[in-house]
Amino acid sequence: MRAQIRWELEDPYNLIVFMFGFIMLGITFFSGLTSNDTVFMIVGPDSVIVSESAKNIGLTLPRLGVEEYTIFALTGALLVSLMLRYDRDTGVAKSVYSLPVRNHSVVLSKALSAMVLLFLASILPAFLAFFYIYGDAPNLVKKALLEEGFLAGYILYWVMMVLYVVSLSALVAMLFPNTFASLLGCITLLYVPLVLKLRSLPPAIIDDTFFKAYATQFYPADRIAAFLDGSFYVGLLLPVVMLGIALILSEWRDVL
Amino acid sequence: MRLLKAVLLSVVIMTLLVFPIEKNVLTQPISEVILVEQGIIVPSSGIAMLSSSADDGTGYTVRVFDPESGRTLLERNVTGSFRGRVMLEHSGPYYFSVRTMTPVTIAVRVINRYPSVAVLNIRYGLGAMSAFLLAVILLMEGRRK
Numbered sequence: 370m371r372a373q374i375r376w377e378l379e380d381p382y383n384l385i386v387f388m389f390g391f392i393m394l395g396i397t398f399f400s401g402l403t404s405n406d407t408v409f410m411i412v413g414p415d416s417v418i419v420s421e422s423a424k425n426i427g428l429t430l431p432r433l434g435v436e437e438y439t440i441f442a443l444t445g446a447l448l449v450s451l452m453l454r455y456d457r458d459t460g461v462a463k464s465v466y467s468l469p470v471r472n473h474s475v476v477l478s479k480a481l482s483a484m485v486l487l488f489l490a491s492i493l494p495a496f497l498a499f500f501y502i503y504g505d506a507p508n509l510v511k512k513a514l515l516e517e518g519f520l521a522g523y524i525l526y527w528v529m530m531v532l533y534v535v536s537l538s539a540l541v542a543m544l545f546p547n548t549f550a551s552l553l554g555c556i557t558l559l560y561v562p563l564v565l566k567l568r569s570l571p572p573a574i575i576d577d578t579f580f581k582a583y584a585t586q587f588y589p590a591d592r593i594a595a596f597l598d599g600s601f602y603v604g605l606l607l608p609v610v611m612l613g614i615a616l617i618l619s620e621w622r623d624v625l
Numbered sequence: 626m627r628l629l630k631a632v633l634l635s636v637v638i639m640t641l642l643v644f645p646i647e648k649n650v651l652t653q654p655i656s657e658v659i660l661v662e663q664g665i666i667v668p669s670s671g672i673a674m675l676s677s678s679a680d681d682g683t684g685y686t687v688r689v690f691d692p693e694s695g696r697t698l699l700e701r702n703v704t705g706s707f708r709g710r711v712m713l714e715h716s717g718p719y720y721f722s723v724r725t726m727t728p729v730t731i732a733v734r735v736i737n738r739y740p741s742v743a744v745l746n747i748r749y750g751l752g753a754m755s756a757f758l759l760a761v762i763l764l765m766e767g768r769r770k
Contacts, residue, residue: 384631391635392642399643403650406735407666408657411720415690422664422692422718429666486628493632494639497751501643502668505743506693506717 370470370478377482382451387486390444395494397440398431402502405429419509420517426503427513428583430523431495433530438563438572442534445487446555449538452479454548476619480539480612488531492524518589522596526579529604533571534559536612543618575600626762633759640752647740655735662722664692669716671738675699677723677731678706685725693717707731715741 377383407429411421433441453476456462466472503510514520538555545551562570568577578599586592647669657665675687682704689699689711698711698719713719713735723729740748 379627381627384627387628388631388635388638391632392638395635395639396642396646399639400646400650403647403668406655406657406668409664409666409718410662411664412662415692415695418664418690418720419692419695422720425664425666426718489632494635497636497639498643501640501744501748503717504747505670505715505741509693509717 370474373470373475373478374482374485377452377479378485380452382455383448383482383486386444386447386451387490389447390440390487390490391494393440394437394444394491395498397437398495398498399501401434401437402429402431402498420512423509423512423517424583426506426509427517427519428580429499429503430519431498432526432576432579433572435563439560441487441491441530442559443556444490445483445531445534446538446552446559448483448486449480449535450542450548450552450555452483453539453542454545454551458548472619473616476539476543476616477612480535480615483539484531484535487535488527491531492527495527516589517583518592519583521589522579522583522593525593525596526575529575529600529608530572532608532612533575533604536608536615539615540611540618543615543622569603571603575604578604630759630762633755633762636755637752637759640748640755643748651738651740654738655733657733659721659723659731659733660728662720664718664720665733666718667713667716667735669738670741671713671735673711673713673719674734674736675709675711675721675731676707677703677729679727679729681705683725683727683729685723685727685729687731688720688722688724690720690722692720715743 407425409421409425411418431437456465466475537558541554541558542551545554562573568574578596582592582595582599586595651669655667657663673689679685684702684704687699687701687703687707687709688697690697693715699709701707701709721731721733723731
């Protein structure tokens with residue numbers, strides 16, 4: 370399994386998709402950050418102003434709006450479809466899946482490497498864009514990330530998003546007949562909640578609970594608890610179930 | 626190894642693309658109106674022009690506070706109308722307030738916006754370091770063959 374993951378992470382096709390996602394997301398995050406100037410209300414002594422400012426600079430950390438989510442979902446769908454379906458289309462899969470490993474372990478290692486790539490392609494440009502703009506206010510940024518508890522919640526936010534996109538795409542890729550169909554299916558299914566404005570499905574629900582938890586709670590532990598409380602079922606449980614179904618399907622379905 | 630090269634190359638390309646994007650955005654000034662107390666997150670450094678007009682004899686206090694360094698940039702007791710400017714030396718939040726008995730509004734315009742030296746150092750440093758690392762890796766690989 371480790372060899373399989375290493376092989377997938379070194380695959381040039383996957384890395385081209387990774388670079389596409391990285392650069393496009395980075396540019397979108399950056400232009401979103403430069404063009405907005407947030408206004409917030411504060412009343413109180415200077416120490417309150419400092420901590421409120423740190424909170425508000427934390428809330429400007431780049432998150433997935435409509436534009437960013439489109440690129441993010443496209444990158445995830447491309448990665449997973451390429452990994453799970455392309456080798457089956459070209460027939461390479463016959464030699465991979467005939468190795469003495471169970472099918473589900475091959476699919477799981479592919480899904481895991483897709484998660485690693487998508488996670489890196491989103492969180493690295495997010496921090497890069499953030500530091501390229503607010504890097505000259507190091508005290509406030511440090512205060513926001515560590516004392517206000519933004520770092521943990523923000524990483525959790527990306528973990529949930531990545532988990533959702535990759536496991537939904539993996540399920541679709543297992544169900545659909547070839548790369549092209551699976552790519553179209555993934556993009557459609559990932560985009561439906563955005564078009565229909567369903568606030569109870571990702572990305573909206575994860576984004577909303579993150580914002581609400583960090584804007585209304587005061588202590589880092591409370592914030593993370595509130596964030597998890599609001600997004601546990603759709604952000605963690607649903608993706609794990611979908612990934613499980615995809616793994617079971619991979620055992621049932623023949624390689625081609 | 627290929628993953629590392631992909632990350633480095635993406636960092637270099639993104640760093641190069643950041644400058645033209647920012648140049649477009651920075652030509653537009655930021656305009657806000659301050660009623661009582663307000664924080665504004667400015668995404669670049671610049672010069673904030675403050676202006677307010679009130680009847681003669683109306684007294685109020687204008688204050689600009691920088692939460693990053695904990696310094697008060699401007700604090701002035703004014704009667705009548707007021708015009709002033711403050712250098713915003715870094716990006717990030719600033720706090721503006723008007724203390725008064727009768728309602729006075731202040732207009733803030735951030736003009737002459739530019740990225741500060743600290744931010745440029747981060748960009749040049751990170752971009753150049755990744756480019757250099759990438760070059761070293763490619764050279765080493767080329768030599769081995």
